[in-house]
Amino acid sequence: MMKKILEMAAASAEEAELYRVRSKSSEVIFEANRLKSIDSSFEEGIGLRVIKQGKIGFSSSTDLSQSRPLVKAASDSAQFGEKARFHLPPADSTSSVKCYDDSLISLSLEQMVKEGREAINLILKEAPFLHCEGEVAKIEAEISILNTNGLSRSYKKTSYTFSLGAFLAEEGNFLGIGEGEASVKYHDWSSSVAQRILEAFRLTRKKGRISPGRYPVIFTSKAVPLLLQSLKQGINGKVLQKKISPLLGKIGKPVVSSFIDIFDDALFPLALATSPVDGEGIPSRRTPIIEEGVLKNFIYDLQTAGLMGTESTSNGARGYSTLPSPATSNFIVKEGKVPLQEMVKDIKEGIIVDQVIGSGQGNVLMGEFSVNLDLGYKVENGKIKGRVKDVMVSGNSYTMLNNVLALGSESRFIGTTRTPPIYFKEINVAG
Amino acid sequence: MKSFFSSCLKRVKADYLEIRYEEVKVVGIHYVGKELEAIGESYGKGGGIRAKSRGGWSFVSFNDLSKLKDYLELATKEAHLIKGEEIKLASLPARNEVISVEVELDPADISLEEKYLLCNRYNKILLSGKEIQTSALRYADIHTTKYFINSEGTYIEQERIDTVLGMRAIARRGDNIQSAHMGIGGVGGYGLVKEKAEQAEETVKRAQDLLDAEPAKGGKYTIIVDPELSGVFAHEAFGHLSEADFLYEDKRLQKIMVLGRVFGPPGLNIIDEPRIKGEGGYYLYDDEGVPSQKTYLIKEGRLSGRLHSRETSAKMGEEITGNARAISYDYPPIVRMSNTYIAAGDKSFEEMIEGVGEGIYVKGFRGGQTNLEMFTFAPEEGYLIKKGRLGKKVRDLNLTGNIFNTLANIEAIGNDLVLFTGPGGCGKGGQSPLPVSTGGPHLEIRDVVVGGKQ
Numbered sequence: 090m091m092k093k094i095l096e097m098a099a100a101s102a103e104e105a106e107l108y109r110v111r112s113k114s115s116e117v118i119f120e121a122n123r124l125k126s127i128d129s130s131f132e133e134g135i136g137l138r139v140i141k142q143g144k145i146g147f148s149s150s151t152d153l154s155q156s157r158p159l160v161k162a163a164s165d166s167a168q169f170g171e172k173a174r175f176h177l178p179p180a181d182s183t184s185s186v187k188c189y190d191d192s193l194i195s196l197s198l199e200q201m202v203k204e205g206r207e208a209i210n211l212i213l214k215e216a217p218f219l220h221c222e223g224e225v226a227k228i229e230a231e232i233s234i235l236n237t238n239g240l241s242r243s244y245k246k247t248s249y250t251f252s253l254g255a256f257l258a259e260e261g262n263f264l265g266i267g268e269g270e271a272s273v274k275y276h277d278w279s280s281s282v283a284q285r286i287l288e289a290f291r292l293t294r295k296k297g298r299i300s301p302g303r304y305p306v307i308f309t310s311k312a313v314p315l316l317l318q319s320l321k322q323g324i325n326g327k328v329l330q331k332k333i334s335p336l337l338g339k340i341g342k343p344v345v346s347s348f349i350d351i352f353d354d355a356l357f358p359l360a361l362a363t364s365p366v367d368g369e370g371i372p373s374r375r376t377p378i379i380e381e382g383v384l385k386n387f388i389y390d391l392q393t394a395g396l397m398g399t400e401s402t403s404n405g406a407r408g409y410s411t412l413p414s415p416a417t418s419n420f421i422v423k424e425g426k427v428p429l430q431e432m433v434k435d436i437k438e439g440i441i442v443d444q445v446i447g448s449g450q451g452n453v454l455m456g457e458f459s460v461n462l463d464l465g466y467k468v469e470n471g472k473i474k475g476r477v478k479d480v481m482v483s484g485n486s487y488t489m490l491n492n493v494l495a496l497g498s499e500s501r502f503i504g505t506t507r508t509p510p511i512y513f514k515e516i517n518v519a520g
Numbered sequence: 521m522k523s524f525f526s527s528c529l530k531r532v533k534a535d536y537l538e539i540r541y542e543e544v545k546v547v548g549i550h551y552v553g554k555e556l557e558a559i560g561e562s563y564g565k566g567g568g569i570r571a572k573s574r575g576g577w578s579f580v581s582f583n584d585l586s587k588l589k590d591y592l593e594l595a596t597k598e599a600h601l602i603k604g605e606e607i608k609l610a611s612l613p614a615r616n617e618v619i620s621v622e623v624e625l626d627p628a629d630i631s632l633e634e635k636y637l638l639c640n641r642y643n644k645i646l647l648s649g650k651e652i653q654t655s656a657l658r659y660a661d662i663h664t665t666k667y668f669i670n671s672e673g674t675y676i677e678q679e680r681i682d683t684v685l686g687m688r689a690i691a692r693r694g695d696n697i698q699s700a701h702m703g704i705g706g707v708g709g710y711g712l713v714k715e716k717a718e719q720a721e722e723t724v725k726r727a728q729d730l731l732d733a734e735p736a737k738g739g740k741y742t743i744i745v746d747p748e749l750s751g752v753f754a755h756e757a758f759g760h761l762s763e764a765d766f767l768y769e770d771k772r773l774q775k776i777m778v779l780g781r782v783f784g785p786p787g788l789n790i791i792d793e794p795r796i797k798g799e800g801g802y803y804l805y806d807d808e809g810v811p812s813q814k815t816y817l818i819k820e821g822r823l824s825g826r827l828h829s830r831e832t833s834a835k836m837g838e839e840i841t842g843n844a845r846a847i848s849y850d851y852p853p854i855v856r857m858s859n860t861y862i863a864a865g866d867k868s869f870e871e872m873i874e875g876v877g878e879g880i881y882v883k884g885f886r887g888g889q890t891n892l893e894m895f896t897f898a899p900e901e902g903y904l905i906k907k908g909r910l911g912k913k914v915r916d917l918n919l920t921g922n923i924f925n926t927l928a929n930i931e932a933i934g935n936d937l938v939l940f941t942g943p944g945g946c947g948k949g950g951q952s953p954l955p956v957s958t959g960g961p962h963l964e965i966r967d968v969v970v971g972g973k974q
Contacts, residue, residue, distance in 0.1 A: 120769065121769035121770065123604050123605075124576065124602050124604060125576060125577060125602070125604075126576060126577035126578060126579060126602070126852075127576070127577075127578045127579075127598040127599070127601060127602065128578065128579040128580070128581075128852070129578075129579075129580045129581075129594060129595075129598065130580070130581040130582070130850060131580070131581070131582045131583065131584065131587075131591070132566070132581070132582070132583055132850065133583050133584065134564075134583065146560065147558060147559075147560050148560050148561060148562055148563075149562040149563070149564075150562065150563040150564070151563065151564045151565050151566055151583040152563060152565050152583070155563075158563065159563070162560055162561040162562070162563075163560065165560070165561075165632065166559045166560030166561070166632070169556065169559045169632065169633070169636045170556065170559060171555050171556045171557070198598070198601065199601075202601075218772075220769070220770050256770075257772075258767075258770060258772045258773035258776055258892075259772065260776055261924070262893075263891065263892055263893030263894075265891055265892075301738065301739070327552065330553075331552065331553045331653065331654040331690075332653055332654065332692070333653050333654055333690055333692060333697050335695060335697070396555075410562055410564075411558070412557065412558050414557075446889040446890065446891050446894060446895075446896050447887070447888070447889045447896030447897075447898065447918055447920065448889075449887060450886050450887035450888070450889070450896065450897075450898035450918055451886070451898060451916055451918055452697070452698065452699070452915070452916055454697055454699075455696075455697050457735075457916050459898075459916065459917075459918035459971030459972060460896065460918065460971070461891075461894050461895075461896045461920040461971075463891050463894070478894070479894070479922065479969075480969075481738065481918065481920050481969055481970070481971030481972075482971070483738065483918070483971040483972050483973075517738060517971070517972065517973050519738030519739060519969060519970065519971050519972060520969055
């Protein structure tokens with residue numbers, strides 16, 4: 090079927106590429122402490138990219154039996170399309186990576202329900218007044234990329250996510266704690282996720298107070314991605330090409346504190362964004378972004394690399410319904426040596442940031458952020474004093490990443506970002 | 521379609537069953553700077569089945585209609601795996617409706633070339649400013665046909681056309697990069713986005729002017745919000761809290777959100793109203809087949825209603841409102857807002873500014889979020905108010921407040937209600953963006969926290 094569509098498209102174009110996604114997912118959903126719904130999805134879709142008279146055309150469809158309108162729409166759009174600055178890649182023998190787990194396929198709904206229940210029961214045993222909601226989901230996807238230059242690649246991918254939230258509505262004191270794990274591989278996360286929620290819950294039972302000012306701050310792993318938003322935009326080849334990246338001209342120069350190392354790594358075993366090739370069929374790789382604080386690379390897809398006179402870094406990200414665009418895969422911040430407890434001990438007066446609301450609303454490109462502290466703690470004389478709320482914390486993420494006091498010794502994945510907690514010199518607190 | 525769906529429905533057994541099916545055709549044009557990132561037409565077809573057993577739900581989404589029978593069986597099987605407390609649905613008379621769309625200037629009658637030329641012209645304007653570094657422009661016209669059928673005998677077919685345009689200008693002076701955005705369009709035809717060159721020019725000016733603005737100082741301020749931000753305030757600072765799915769199983773929250781509770785001054789009215797033609801949140805029937813209606817969330821300062829699905833309405837014993845919406849066939853309907861606004865009061869903008877000694881006038885919208893107690897909302901720009909006059913321009917503002925106090929801090933309500941829609945929309949429960957409109961008049965609010973250096 091795919092070959093036939095490709096042949097049809099090739100009849101009126103110099104090059105053509107088909108990208109197909111088929112996925113199956115099952116999800117068990119808990120609401121108000123109990124199993125509420127079991128959801129499944131069966132999705133498929135196909136995207137057709139052509140290069141016709143040197144220009145890019147594209148269309149997508151979910152109906153694989155209707156190929157004619159798809160081919161026509163892609164071909165029609167090419168007359169207005171941007172000039173292609175690349176050729177589609179030829180066949181390539183790539184080594185396989187670990188992005189599929191057999192044991193997940195046989196995992197039963199009953200088992201997923203059981204683990205969700207166990208986690209909720211653990212929480213309610215200690216805090217019966219909490220309202221828990223959660224989702225346990227498994228996804229199996231097959232991705233196929235086929236082009237007229239000989240590439241024909243198909244791979245399977247799985248993911249398993251376990252996420253849980255606990256909520257408490259008290260007059261003047263709402264609390265919501267969210268925790269979760271996600272990986273290619275199945276693992277029973279029920280007790281570790283429940284324990285993390287309970288640990289946070291215990292810390293919130295006491296109140297901390299803070300007056301406006303500047304304080305040292307620890308961002309937990311969960312909160313660090315907030316500060317990496319700007320960097321992820323700044324290293325994006327497309328943002329660079331438009332000359333709006335603050336990192337323009339900074340390759341080889343220090344851009345953050347000298348003990349920070351960051352990689353983009355689509356080969357990281359069993360991580361959510363792990364795959365043998367990117368969305369254009371370019372073999373996955375590990376790209377150093379920052380080494381010892383020095384900027385090493387920007388990330389590119391084929392077209393952006395072509396515009397910039399360089400090569401794709403295998404960061405062409407896409408779904409079936411969109412053209413590829415540069416995006417990070419697994420974003421790995423290398424851990425440091427300092428345990429979280431040591432960071433806390435070091436603080437005379439400061440805060441810990443764990444959850445925020447309002448991120449991404451400011452001038453992210455420039456690094457500016459200003460967010461409400463949804464879940465955070467006051468630290469006094471080396472001890473966690475209690476929950477702080479009703480304050481805004483703000484700063485510039487580039488400035489903060491240049492004023493890192495310590496990197497935590499333990500990393501974890503938050504979505505596709507793997508990071509330790511980070512201890513910074515200061516943050517502004519208003520309220 | 522109707523007879524096919526109803527024959528499939530008859531073959532399976534569940535307490536309640538529904539099939540939603542959608543056919544979508546999208547024409548999209550996307551510029552980033554000089555480069556045309558994407559242009560063309562795409563197609564989507566797919567469905568979602570919801571089955572209810574006595575004590576649980578199941579939802580199955582799919583693209584391949586030929587397997588509908590298998591999916592229906594799977595949905596009923598999975599729903600029966602859940603054995604909980606009985607779930608009831610508010611009762612609803614069966615209905616049969618076919619609603620076709622009527623728009624002036626159907627985008628389907630406009631050639632791709634004409635749309636391309638229009639976007640190209642706007643994009644050139646966006647790039648024309650002296651200190652403009654780059655732009656972003658997104659155009660889309662979306663033709664959707666939705667089919668809804670359930671085991672209670674309701675069948676509804678709804679057709680809809682959305683035409684939207686988002687324009688962004690990004691200015692740069694050395695290390696200083698600032699952007700301004702304009703969103704237009706909604707439910708309706710090509711006329712919604714034609715002749716918007718002036719708006720493109722105005723966006724350029726705002727982006728360039730922001731280069732000269734200084735970062736706002738953090739602290740507590742009296743603020744005046746413009747109608748665009750006033751709408752976001754209604755949506756974030758109150759709308760979400762009135763969505764009944766957050767509280768229908770939470771007795772503690774129900775005690776806090778008791779009807780009649782005073783939230784704001786007597787002149788404050790917050791309304792959710794789906795049936796406003798042309799607005800992003802316009803619909804006649806929600807995704808459970810319930811007719812939409814106007815709901816007062818706050819009436820004269822008091823909590824007076826909330827938004828319901830059939831399940832939350834039955835559970836709380838409150839009137840059904842028709843607010844169960846899904847962003848597309850691959851998601852189940854959940855309780856959502858439509859067009860949410862603060863009704864006009866009696867103060868003129870000039871009176872308001874004069875009445876405020878010191879404060880900030882905040883304009884435009886960059887985003888907002890809530891955790892049901894606190895909310896944030898970010899304006900695009902602000903002007904310091906000194907001695908009743910507008911002064912220096914400031915940037916990098918993010919505002920926050922407590923939902924339960926902030927509405928009571930509304931000092932004055934303007935007489936100039938405006939509704940806003942455009943590309944983008946609301947996100948909840950992983951479903952984003954859902955088209956909604958928000959709006960309000962100018963508002964004066966005291967004691968709002970602005971993040972930033974002291």
